Amino acid sequence: MDQITKRDLESPAGFGDWGPAEAIALDRMLGTIRRQYELAGYTPLHTPLVERPDILFAKAGGEIRQQVYGLRLMNPAADSPTDEKDLALRFDHTVPLARYVAANQGNLLFPFRRYAIGPVVRGERPKDGRYREFIQADIDVIGDDRLSLDHDAEMISIISNVFDELAFGPFTIRINNRKLLKGFLGSIGCDTEDKARLARKAIDDVEKFGTDETLLALAEIGINQEDASHALDLLTKSYSTDDAFTLLRSRDFGPEFAEGVSELEAVIGTVRQLGVPQHRYRIDLSVARGLDYYTSTVYEARLDEHPNLGSIAGGGRFDNLADNFSSKHLPGVGVSIGVTRLLRRLIKLGIVKPKSKTISSVLVASNDFTVEKEVHLNRARLLRSVGIPTEIYLEKRKLGGQLAFAAKRGIKLVVFTDSGGGAPTGHVVIRNVDVGQQVVVHEDKFLETVRGML
Amino acid sequence: MDQITKRDLESPAGFGDWGPAEAIALDRMLGTIRRQYELAGYTPLHTPLVERPDILFAKAGGEIRQQVYGLRLMNPAADSPTDEKDLALRFDHTVPLARYVAANQGNLLFPFRRYAIGPVVRGERPKDGRYREFIQADIDVIGDDRLSLDHDAEMISIISNVFDELAFGPFTIRINNRKLLKGFLGSIGCDTEDKARLARKAIDDVEKFGTDETLLALAEIGINQEDASHALDLLTKSYSTDDAFTLLRSRDFGPEFAEGVSELEAVIGTVRQLGVPQHRYRIDLSVARGLDYYTSTVYEARLDEHPNLGSIAGGGRFDNLADNFSSKHLPGVGVSIGVTRLLRRLIKLGIVKPKSKTISSVLVASNDFTVEKEVHLNRARLLRSVGIPTEIYLEKRKLGGQLAFAAKRGIKLVVFTDSGGGAPTGHVVIRNVDVGQQVVVHEDKFLETVRGML
Numbered sequence: 001m002d003q004i005t006k007r008d009l010e011s012p013a014g015f016g017d018w019g020p021a022e023a024i025a026l027d028r029m030l031g032t033i034r035r036q037y038e039l040a041g042y043t044p045l046h047t048p049l050v051e052r053p054d055i056l057f058a059k060a061g062g063e064i065r066q067q068v069y070g071l072r073l074m075n076p077a078a079d080s081p082t083d084e085k086d087l088a089l090r091f092d093h094t095v096p097l098a099r100y101v102a103a104n105q106g107n108l109l110f111p112f113r114r115y116a117i118g119p120v121v122r123g124e125r126p127k128d129g130r131y132r133e134f135i136q137a138d139i140d141v142i143g144d145d146r147l148s149l150d151h152d153a154e155m156i157s158i159i160s161n162v163f164d165e166l167a168f169g170p171f172t173i174r175i176n177n178r179k180l181l182k183g184f185l186g187s188i189g190c191d192t193e194d195k196a197r198l199a200r201k202a203i204d205d206v207e208k209f210g211t212d213e214t215l216l217a218l219a220e221i222g223i224n225q226e227d228a229s230h231a232l233d234l235l236t237k238s239y240s241t242d243d244a245f246t247l248l249r250s251r252d253f254g255p256e257f258a259e260g261v262s263e264l265e266a267v268i269g270t271v272r273q274l275g276v277p278q279h280r281y282r283i284d285l286s287v288a289r290g291l292d293y294y295t296s297t298v299y300e301a302r303l304d305e306h307p308n309l310g311s312i313a314g315g316g317r318f319d320n321l322a323d324n325f326s327s328k329h330l331p332g333v334g335v336s337i338g339v340t341r342l343l344r345r346l347i348k349l350g351i352v353k354p355k356s357k358t359i360s361s362v363l364v365a366s367n368d369f370t371v372e373k374e375v376h377l378n379r380a381r382l383l384r385s386v387g388i389p390t391e392i393y394l395e396k397r398k399l400g401g402q403l404a405f406a407a408k409r410g411i412k413l414v415v416f417t418d419s420g421g422g423a424p425t426g427h428v429v430i431r432n433v434d435v436g437q438q439v440v441v442h443e444d445k446f447l448e449t450v451r452g453m454l
Numbered sequence: 455m456d457q458i459t460k461r462d463l464e465s466p467a468g469f470g471d472w473g474p475a476e477a478i479a480l481d482r483m484l485g486t487i488r489r490q491y492e493l494a495g496y497t498p499l500h501t502p503l504v505e506r507p508d509i510l511f512a513k514a515g516g517e518i519r520q521q522v523y524g525l526r527l528m529n530p531a532a533d534s535p536t537d538e539k540d541l542a543l544r545f546d547h548t549v550p551l552a553r554y555v556a557a558n559q560g561n562l563l564f565p566f567r568r569y570a571i572g573p574v575v576r577g578e579r580p581k582d583g584r585y586r587e588f589i590q591a592d593i594d595v596i597g598d599d600r601l602s603l604d605h606d607a608e609m610i611s612i613i614s615n616v617f618d619e620l621a622f623g624p625f626t627i628r629i630n631n632r633k634l635l636k637g638f639l640g641s642i643g644c645d646t647e648d649k650a651r652l653a654r655k656a657i658d659d660v661e662k663f664g665t666d667e668t669l670l671a672l673a674e675i676g677i678n679q680e681d682a683s684h685a686l687d688l689l690t691k692s693y694s695t696d697d698a699f700t701l702l703r704s705r706d707f708g709p710e711f712a713e714g715v716s717e718l719e720a721v722i723g724t725v726r727q728l729g730v731p732q733h734r735y736r737i738d739l740s741v742a743r744g745l746d747y748y749t750s751t752v753y754e755a756r757l758d759e760h761p762n763l764g765s766i767a768g769g770g771r772f773d774n775l776a777d778n779f780s781s782k783h784l785p786g787v788g789v790s791i792g793v794t795r796l797l798r799r800l801i802k803l804g805i806v807k808p809k810s811k812t813i814s815s816v817l818v819a820s821n822d823f824t825v826e827k828e829v830h831l832n833r834a835r836l837l838r839s840v841g842i843p844t845e846i847y848l849e850k851r852k853l854g855g856q857l858a859f860a861a862k863r864g865i866k867l868v869v870f871t872d873s874g875g876g877a878p879t880g881h882v883v884i885r886n887v888d889v890g891q892q893v894v895v896h897e898d899k900f901l902e903t904v905r906g907m908l
């Protein structure tokens with residue numbers, strides 16, 4: 001054991017292992033997301049784990065500035081690289097995208113659609129369900145100078161398709177426009193960014209603290225009671241899409257508000273035309289989502305039956321992604337799914353239940369591996385050649401032990417020769433471990449029988 | 455532009471971007487490797503990017519000790535995590551596997567087969583084709599106390615299947631056994647690990663420096679000329695498998711050598727039974743591969759037509775993977791493909807040619823997107839619903855520009871309504887951009903025609 005204790009064998013807090021069953025569930029989720037992203041015409045872009053700190057800090061706002069990890073060689077040698085000050089771990093996929101687009105703008109075809117699926121690292125204090133390393137799955141589309149609002153709508157349709165296929169239960173995508181909120185708050189006296197932020201925070205917390213508390217908080221910012229009640233009505237009540245537009249169109253809170261209304265109408269119109277089912281989305285004027293970043297459309301999805309989980313996907317439009325890196329105007333819109341953070345919680349809540357510890361459908365087993373070796377290796381080769389993942393039991397062990405191994409691993413079928421049990425020569429036993437039943441077939445019918453039983 | 459210059463927009467040396475075309479080629483390669491690993495019954499295991507340094511250094515030999523990056527928060531706050539001394543980036547997938555197996559040995563089913571595909575980071579001085587961050591794709595199988603040599607053979611068959619499917623051209627897997635080399639070198643006077651290492655180095659370099667130079671180097675270690683010539687004969691000449699065994703069986707270099715011969719025979723015997731084509735492997739007594747790590751079987755693959763590329767995959771058996779972490783005897787055998795380092799070189803050499811900048815097969819375009827919007831969005835939805843990746847052109851732009859966009863992006867088919875060109879109502883134009891031909895079909899035949907043209 002040397003100096004390493006059992007406790008040291010746990011990975012550091014916030015950097016967890018995904019054992020086989022969980023890793024299979026994770027890969028399945030990632031596969032679905034990737035497939036839906038690709039179906040919508042998004043192309044992979046792999047940027048490195050490591051970026052220059054000046055790039056990261058040019059775009060890192062608020063808390064994230066305190067969460068960036070730099071790299072340092074633990075035992076540098078004479079010929080070690082000496083550029084440690086240039087090396088920091090990415091905290092999201094959006095800043096690397098901004099850098100990539102700015103660096104390659106001359107060679108890229110716009111609109112540029114890319115997806116990115118991979119780990120990001122944030123130095124947050126680890127707590128329940130908060131991981132320092134987590135996989136994010138993002139899509140973004142970047143325009144050269146302009147980008148139609150139809151892209152915002154397409155994002156919403158992609159989120160809808162992703163969570164339909166993932167089948168975690170009913171979900172709703174809540175859609176808003178930041179200009180609407182900004183215009184409205186400005187018109188009721190929140191004319192500075194500070195005041196607007198406090199007001200948004202108070203309104204965001206209405207579910208937590210209740211109406212009275214929220215009205216008090218708004219009064220403290222200097223909003224009179226009538227305006228404050230008005231704000232709560234507008235921002236926290238639930239309206240049907242049509243009612244929401246009727247309400248919005250009847251209000252006059254200045255030109256930015258009006259622009260927000262008309263953008264939101266355009267986006268919702270295309271969402272409809274894209275065939276997103278009506279129960280999958282609704283207008284929610286309280287959705288804010290990191291407003292220092294997004295400039296107009298914002299959206300986030302939640303599971304209807306698990307509102308406490310919070311947002312399961314979210315995103316929005318940013319006016320100029322690369323404004324620190326390029327003199328070009330490069331508007332974009334994107335969506336991000338915090339895959340591993342979400343899946344850990346879904347597993348914990350029992351919404352996702354990892355079962356099988358393997359991808360294999362068949363275990364090739366043997367009563368006497370030495371004698372039967374060639375025929376068994378051949379069976380495995382045959383199964384694999386038609387695309388059936390197959391594990392071969394290669395150790396010497398009693399057949400009963402091998403059947404128990406298959407059951408524990410979650411392998412459905414075991415294939416073996418019943419040399420002692422009276423099965424005729426040239427025949428193979430195919431046993432369904434789940435239900436404990438088996439058939440004996442001639443080797444010629446082996447493959448089609450296995451296929452039928454899977 | 456602020457302070458960030460064009461040069462700063464490049465990712466740091468040794469941490470490269472994979473743009474769309476290269477990323478598609480990379481994902482295809484990773485997909486093939488993953489599929490072959492899963493077909494052989496291997497299950498994913500995701501361990502984190504970050505491990506405790508004491509774990510890494512317990513297993514990091516030689517140069518790698520100088521290449522481990524630790525983490526440090528660049529702007530820590532009052533409530534920041536304070537365990538920086540526990541955080542270092544993994545340099546391979548094998549040490550994390552050792553930790554995981556030791557930590558979970560009570561719950562794991564042995565033999566435990568897992569694959570790991572993901573980035574590792576090494577602080578090497580970046581140079582041509584040497585990346586500090588690279589993706590490794592590993593499989594390993596770990597036994598509880600014992601592990602049949604048939605697993606060593608199965609690894610070789612998996613490598614063969616992987617590179618068959620990858621189709622980078624003819625390749626050969628060179629197989630050896632470390633006991634053979636150790637026994638032989640011991641019998642000719644290399645009785646210390648230092649002498650053996652120098653002798654192996656000299657023999658490894660024979661292609662570089664020639665026979666005379668190598669004999670001189672061996673003489674300096676204290677090996678007499680007869681033994682040295684003998685060594686060169688045995689270790690560097692090419693023999694057929696049968697001739698190699700005839701030769702090996704005729705020599706007596708002590709019990710360790712004899713054990714190596716019999717293990718090698720067992721492995722090659724199973725490789726044959728697994729149906730690996732004879733031209734895909736050969737015995738090569740000079741293959742050493744990080745001998746401080748592996749204990750018996752070792753192998754590595756090379757492309758026959760590109761020997762300068764060096765090893766494209768390699769691995770071997772380690773007697774006790776987790777000896778620093780567990781009192782249990784946990785023998786293992788594994789293989790590793792340095793995916794991104796290899797692919798960068800294959801692209802550079804023109805062996806892999808990334809072409810298309812997209813996964814999409816179809817671009818839905820439009821002469822007048824405003825008028826035709828609904829029908830076009832619907833076409834895209836239809837194509838996606840049957841699994842055809844489809845990009846919609848959502849900006850206003852002349853049709854010719856959209857066709858040029860498709861050609862540049864590498865999208866094969868463009869679908870549009872020929873409102874000006876005389877195509878009847880209810881008809882759709884499907885244009886093959888590659889060959890510049892198009893057909894006009896009724897909307898009812900749209901989907902089957904697209905499928906036929908893909």
